[in-house]
Amino acid sequence: MANAKQEALELVFKQPTFVSKVFSQKTILNTISVVSVFVVWALLVHFQVYRFSLLPSPAEVLEWGREWVTTKVFWIDTGMTTARVLVGVTAAYVIGIPLGLMIGWKKVFSDLSFPMLEILRPIPAPAYLPIAILLLPWQEASVAFIPFIDALFPVLLNTIIGVKLIDRDYFRAAQCLGSSPRQIFWHVVLPGALPSISSGCAIGMGIGWMGAVVGEMITGKWGLGYRIWESYILLRYPLIIDGMIAIGILGFASSKLIRYLTIRLVPWRKAITESLDESITK
Amino acid sequence: MPNNTAIYGSQFWMQFQRKFVNWSLVRKILSMAIFILFWTILVQFIDYFHQIPTPKAVFLAIFELPVPVVLKNIGISFFRVLGGFFVGVLIGFPVGVAIGYSRILNHLIFPSFEMVRPIPPIAWIPLTVLFFINFESQAIFLTFYGAFFPIVYNTMGGISEVDICLPRAAMSFGVGKKLMLWKVILPAAMPQVFTGMKLAMGFAWILVVAAEMMSNKGGMGYYVWYNHAVMDYPHVVLAMGIIGLCGAICSVGVGVVGNYFTRWQRFV
Amino acid sequence: MVATNQKSEVVFKDVAKGAYSKKLHTVILKDCSLNVEAGKLTVLIGPSGCGKTTVINLIAGYERPDHGEVLMDGQPVSGPNWERLVVFQETALFPWLTCYENVMFGPTARKSISREEAHRETMMLLNKVGLSEFRDKYPVQLSGGMQRRAELARALINKPKVMLMDEPFRGLDAMTRKLMQEYYLRLFEETGCTNLFVTSELEEAIILADKLLVMTNKPSKVRKAIDVDLPRPRDWSIATSERYREIKAEALELLHAEAIKGSVASGKTEIDLKAGFEKLKTARG
Numbered sequence: 001m002a003n004a005k006q007e008a009l010e011l012v013f014k015q016p017t018f019v020s021k022v023f024s025q026k027t028i029l030n031t032i033s034v035v036s037v038f039v040v041w042a043l044l045v046h047f048q049v050y051r052f053s054l055l056p057s058p059a060e061v062l063e064w065g066r067e068w069v070t071t072k073v074f075w076i077d078t079g080m081t082t083a084r085v086l087v088g089v090t091a092a093y094v095i096g097i098p099l100g101l102m103i104g105w106k107k108v109f110s111d112l113s114f115p116m117l118e119i120l121r122p123i124p125a126p127a128y129l130p131i132a133i134l135l136l137p138w139q140e141a142s143v144a145f146i147p148f149i150d151a152l153f154p155v156l157l158n159t160i161i162g163v164k165l166i167d168r169d170y171f172r173a174a175q176c177l178g179s180s181p182r183q184i185f186w187h188v189v190l191p192g193a194l195p196s197i198s199s200g201c202a203i204g205m206g207i208g209w210m211g212a213v214v215g216e217m218i219t220g221k222w223g224l225g226y227r228i229w230e231s232y233i234l235l236r237y238p239l240i241i242d243g244m245i246a247i248g249i250l251g252f253a254s255s256k257l258i259r260y261l262t263i264r265l266v267p268w269r270k271a272i273t274e275s276l277d278e279s280i281t282k
Numbered sequence: 283m284p285n286n287t288a289i290y291g292s293q294f295w296m297q298f299q300r301k302f303v304n305w306s307l308v309r310k311i312l313s314m315a316i317f318i319l320f321w322t323i324l325v326q327f328i329d330y331f332h333q334i335p336t337p338k339a340v341f342l343a344i345f346e347l348p349v350p351v352v353l354k355n356i357g358i359s360f361f362r363v364l365g366g367f368f369v370g371v372l373i374g375f376p377v378g379v380a381i382g383y384s385r386i387l388n389h390l391i392f393p394s395f396e397m398v399r400p401i402p403p404i405a406w407i408p409l410t411v412l413f414f415i416n417f418e419s420q421a422i423f424l425t426f427y428g429a430f431f432p433i434v435y436n437t438m439g440g441i442s443e444v445d446i447c448l449p450r451a452a453m454s455f456g457v458g459k460k461l462m463l464w465k466v467i468l469p470a471a472m473p474q475v476f477t478g479m480k481l482a483m484g485f486a487w488i489l490v491v492a493a494e495m496m497s498n499k500g501g502m503g504y505y506v507w508y509n510h511a512v513m514d515y516p517h518v519v520l521a522m523g524i525i526g527l528c529g530a531i532c533s534v535g536v537g538v539v540g541n542y543f544t545r546w547q548r549f550v
Numbered sequence: 551m552v553a554t555n556q557k558s559e560v561v562f563k564d565v566a567k568g569a570y571s572k573k574l575h576t577v578i579l580k581d582c583s584l585n586v587e588a589g590k591l592t593v594l595i596g597p598s599g600c601g602k603t604t605v606i607n608l609i610a611g612y613e614r615p616d617h618g619e620v621l622m623d624g625q626p627v628s629g630p631n632w633e634r635l636v637v638f639q640e641t642a643l644f645p646w647l648t649c650y651e652n653v654m655f656g657p658t659a660r661k662s663i664s665r666e667e668a669h670r671e672t673m674m675l676l677n678k679v680g681l682s683e684f685r686d687k688y689p690v691q692l693s694g695g696m697q698r699r700a701e702l703a704r705a706l707i708n709k710p711k712v713m714l715m716d717e718p719f720r721g722l723d724a725m726t727r728k729l730m731q732e733y734y735l736r737l738f739e740e741t742g743c744t745n746l747f748v749t750s751e752l753e754e755a756i757i758l759a760d761k762l763l764v765m766t767n768k769p770s771k772v773r774k775a776i777d778v779d780l781p782r783p784r785d786w787s788i789a790t791s792e793r794y795r796e797i798k799a800e801a802l803e804l805l806h807a808e809a810i811k812g813s814v815a816s817g818k819t820e821i822d823l824k825a826g827f828e829k830l831k832t833a834r835g
Contacts, residue, residue, distance in 0.1 A: 029389035037394045054412045111309035116317050122529035123522050124488040126495055126503065130510035130518045134333050150488075210402035214492045217404060218507075225405070232408035244405045252400035447642035450612050453630040455656040455708060465659065469646040546646045546688040 056238040064238035065245070073227070074246075080140070081212050081223040082250065088147030089208040096152050096204070097197055100159025105189050110160075117156070125149040126214050133219065140222065143215035150211035151204030158200025162193030191266075198262030205258045209251035224250075335516040340523075343516035352505065352521075356528060359494065359501040362418070363486045363532065366425025370482055374430045375475070378437025382471070383463060388438075395434065403428045403485070404492055417499040421490060428489040429482035436478025440471030473547055476540030483536050487529040502528065557588035558623050558633070558711040558744050560609055565618035566769075567604055578604045580769035582618070586712070591738055591745040593755040595801070596765030597808045602748040603639070606716045609746065610636045622712070632656060635710040637718045641697045643689040649700050650676065650685040656708040668707075675703040695726040702737065715747040719754070731757060732785055739783050752805065756797055757784060764804045767811050774804055 042059075044052040056064070068074050102109040125146050132145035166188065174188050216225030224247050231239035318337045325336045335343075381388040406427060407420075414420045444467055452466045494503025502525045509517040541548070567579040578601040586592045586609075594602050607613040608620050611630040620627045622634070636642075643652050653675060657668040676682045679699040681692075689697055698718055705713060715734075719727045731754055738745055738758075749755050755762055762776040778797055780788055788794055 025386075026389050029386065030393045033390050033393040034397060037397065051413050055409075107306070108309065111306050112313040112316075115310045115314055119523075119526065121526075122484075122487075122533065123526035124484075124491045124529065126488060126492040127506050127522045127525050129495070130506060130515070131334070131522075133510070134515065135331075206400075210404055210488075213402045214404045214488075217407065218492070218495055228405055228408060232411070237412070240408045244401045244409075247405055248398075248401040251402065255400075445640075445642070447638045447640065448644060450610075450630065451636065451638065451642045452644075452655075452659070453612075454610060454632055454635050456632050456660040456662075461659065465655075466644065469644070472646070544646075546690065549688055549691045 054237065056241065061238045061241045061245075064236075065242040068239060068242055077222060077224050077227050078246065078250070081209075081216065081225065081247070084140075084144040084212045084215070084223065085147050085205075085208045085254070088144040088211065089151045089205055091144075091148045092151035092155050092204055092208070093201060096155035096200075097159050100156045100197075100200075101163060101185070101189055101193060103156075104160040104163025104193065105185070117153075121153050125211050126218065129215065129218060132215075140220070143212065143220055143223070146215035147208035147211035151208045154203040154207060155197070155200045158196045158203070159193055162196025162200075163189055165196065166192035194262075194266045198259070198266055201262055202255050202259045206251055206255045209247060209254070213247060333515065335519055339516040340519045343520050347517075347520065352524065355500055355502050355505045356524065359490055359503070359525075360528065362421040362490050362493075362501065363425055363483075365422040366427075366490075367429050367483060367486050367532075369422065369426045370429030370433055370486070371479065373426075374433035374482075375437055378434040378475075378478075379441065379463070379468070381434070382438035382441030383467065392438075395431070399431055403489055407493060407496065417497060421493050421499075421501075424489045424493050425486040428485035432481040432485060433475075433478045436481070437471065437475050440474030440478075441467055443474070444470040473540075473544045476536065476544065479536050479540065480533055483532045484529065487525070487532065491525060557742075559588040560586040560627075560634075560712060560744070560746070561619075561621045562605075562608075563619045563621065565608065565615045565620060567601070567608065567613065567616050577769040579608075579615075580771060582771040584763055584772045584775075586744060586746050587761065588744050589742050590760040591747060591758055592761045592763060593759035594746060594748045594763045594765060595750065595752065595755045595805070596770065597767055597805065598750055600765050600767055600770045600808075602750075602765065603716055606636060606714045606746070606748055609712070610634050610714055632660070632708040633711045634714060635705040635708060635712075636714045636716055637698070637701050637705055639717045639720055641689065641701060643697060643701055643704065645689050648686050648688055649681055649692065652689070652700060653704045653707055655704065671707055672703075675707055679703045693726075694722045695730055698722070698730055699733070702734070706737075706741070710743065712744045712746065715745065717748055717750065719749075727754075728786065734758070735784055752798060752801055753789065756780075756794060756801070757786065757788065762797070762801060764801060765808075767808050773808070776801060 038058050041055075042057055045055050045057040099113070103113055104110070128145060128149050129142070132142040136142040136145060170188050170192060171184060174184050179187065212223065213225035213228075216223035217229045220226035224243050228240050228243035231237070231243065322336055322338070325331050325334050377391070381391050403424060407424065410420045410423050414423055448470055449462055449466050452462060457465055490501065491503035491506070494501035495507040498504060502521060506518055506521045506525070509515070509521060562582055562584045565579050565582045566577065567582075568577045582605075584594075584605075594605060596602055604613065608615055609622075609627065611627050611634065627634070643649075644655065647655065650672060653672045654668055657663050657671075658665070663671075673682065673685075676685055679702060681696060681700055681703065684692060684696060689700070692700065701718070719730050719734075722730060735758060747755075747758055749758075756778060759778045762778055764773045764776065765771070766773045776797060780791070780793060780797075
């Protein structure tokens with residue numbers, strides 16, 4: 001009797017049905033959560049609570065957005081912002097990762113570069129804008145400097161932490177097996193730090209978008225950030241929100257893409273990458 | 283005999299080195315010197331960089347600094363950053379605890395946060411201008427918004443990563459659900475909560491500078507942009523340094539408070 | 551002293567327990583019946599990953615059985631309680647409290663006794679486990695052995711009826727481990743409360759046990775209960791006795807058989823594991 005009961009019990013647990021999955025507490029609550037944002041927004045606008053009367057309703061935003069997407073301006077703006085983010089963030093990767101690896105690995109490098117970095121790090125990226133304009137006088141390029149600065153420090157610090165967290169025994173094992181410093185770099189330092197580097201890259205990408213928007217709002221003539229600012233000045237409020245949504249989607253997608261690519265590079269420590277992410281990102 | 287003293291001499295020198303010469307420090311100072319030298323050479327000899335102020339010019343600018351104006355601007359920026367930060371802590375921390383501790387609240391609130399979070403805080407500036415009439419409240423809202431998500435996410439993460447053994451042990455000792463939060467969950471999550479606060483402080487400074495650069499309501503961001511507009515570049519660099527220093531002071535402040543709350547971690 | 555007069559027993563009746571995740575469902579315990587006798591030290595031994603920790607969690611009340619009953623003194627276990635205290639595998643001392651505060655935690659959380667009394671008992675227990683000098687140190691500042699002793703003190707101050715030890719000496723170095731075992735033996739012989747000790751090391755099991763429960767692979771149940779009728783008080787000198795060797799050989803055979811089943815199930819090896827097992831069998835006759 002007992003056995004039969006247990007077998008039945010196992011079977012029940014083995015197959016969660018489609019219906020139970022869809023109507024689980026979690027999915028229901030999640031749906032409520034997402035839908036309620038729009039509902040509350042629409043209601044606040046509709047009943048003109050406080051200054052919400054100034055805000056466009058979700059329907060308006062959708063309508064303007066649909067139109068905006070078909071215009072050429074939208075695609076130029078999107079391309080412009082994306083290009084800046086990509087240039088800036090890639091530059092941050094190219095400089096940040098090797099520098100971080102060397103700083104984390106060799107004490108000499110860390111001594112030589114850390115004081116400077118510690119001085120430069122607390123300066124918020126927008127404050128670099130005047131210098132960026134001096135260095136890269138053509139306006140559209142100078143904006144790319146902000147995502148670069150924004151992304152550089154997360155990438156650099158994550159790389160350094162990644163190297164520092166490598167177990168000392170790996171280095172000793174590699175030395176015992178007769179590795180040259182160069183082999184140690186390629187076979188211990190780089191792969192060992194990869195999980196941390198990958199999360200640094202994802203964070204850098206996320207913050208890079210913020211940097212590009214800041215730069216464009218302050219001194220751009222093109223780009224999604226500038227378009228938001230222009231819509232504000234021209235009182236085209238629905239476009240402001242459309243611009244925010246467009247940036248949000250692009251930033252989210254690019255972060256996810258980087259994470260996906262880098263996790264493929266480090267299949268052996270997926271779990272750790274994810275947990276590190278959560279502790280280091282916002 | 284002379285041979286001996288030579289050996290003795292070299293040994294003495296080695297011991298002297300080991301005791302009194304901190305090579306790490308020497309290298310650190312050296313690196314600063316090289317940096318300043320490199321900067322000077324770059325500006326002096328390469329035409330492309332001629333507009334950038336030399337270190338000497340920046341140094342001399344210190345003496346021309348309009349101290350009362352700068353102090354006032356620093357005060358304004360500090361007020362905005364700290365105001366937003368504290369509101370962020372006051373709201374973000376309980377929210378983080380709630381969605382970290384209660385699964386239902388997590389399912390109910392977290393997805394909408396995930397939906398809003400990818401929008402860079404800066405992009406909210408036009409909307410904040412619609413909502414808040416005076417600039418102070420706009421700036422404080424922005425710094426609050428920048429600080430909010432790092433605090434919420436880290437508090438939540440810290441709580442969800444508490445080792446299951448700890449609440450289990452406490453449960454066995456007869457700790458109820460309400461006391462559990464105070465006695466076990468929160469102390470265990472503290473280190474990560476403060477990691478979040480440090481990040482939040484960084485974001486608050488980025489946002490305050492950006493917001494001030496875009497308006498003319500004072501603050502260090504405005505001071506930088508003003509000097510850029512009148513092409514007084516030594517002062518731009520100096521102001522950048524001052525902002526960096528302010529940011530570092532705030533971050534150290536959070537660190538000190540954090541160390542107090544996580545003093546057991548000092549021994550790890 | 552800290553001994554309780556009332557002695558409790560724990561009984562498992564046809565317990566079944568599964569682990570259910572999105573993709574993998576496993577049955578950990580099935581038809582598991584066992585008996586932790588009152589005032590005795592019962593040792594649970596079995597191949598790694600056979601669900602020994604699940605047994606502990608079920609008794610402690612952290613998990614519920616899917617089928618069957620877990621009874622303590624005839625009453626079903628309904629949830630965690632200070633009558634059944636666990637000493638965890640990895641240390642579960644609260645890292646933000648000092649050694650002293652950790653031991654004080656139970657009584658102050660429940661307010662069962664006055665603060666002065668709690669203080670007196672804490673100091674007495676810390677003295678007993680040799681940690682009175684380290685009372686104001688945080689757990690991270692203590693060595694592995696000290697952490698385990700602090701944890702023992704933290705449990706004992708609550709006067710539990712049943713102590714559940716979940717591989718508590720795992721990860722200690724060999725010498726410390728031996729010392730801790732003797733230490734634990736003294737403590738048990740002094741308090742005489744019901745103990746369930748989970749381990750995967752046979753020598754440790756025999757030296758401690760009144761009764762040895764050998765578990766099978768998953769889905770696991772008790773394969774055999776061996777009475778360890780070695781005289782008490784014990785110490786490591788007992789390892790040379792004839793009876794010790796007999797018990798060890800018997801248990802080893804059982805364990806070896808389970809281990810081979812497990813390794814055959816989880817992957818092939820080129821080394822013939824069966825050979826040693828056969829030799830052992832023939833040697834015993």
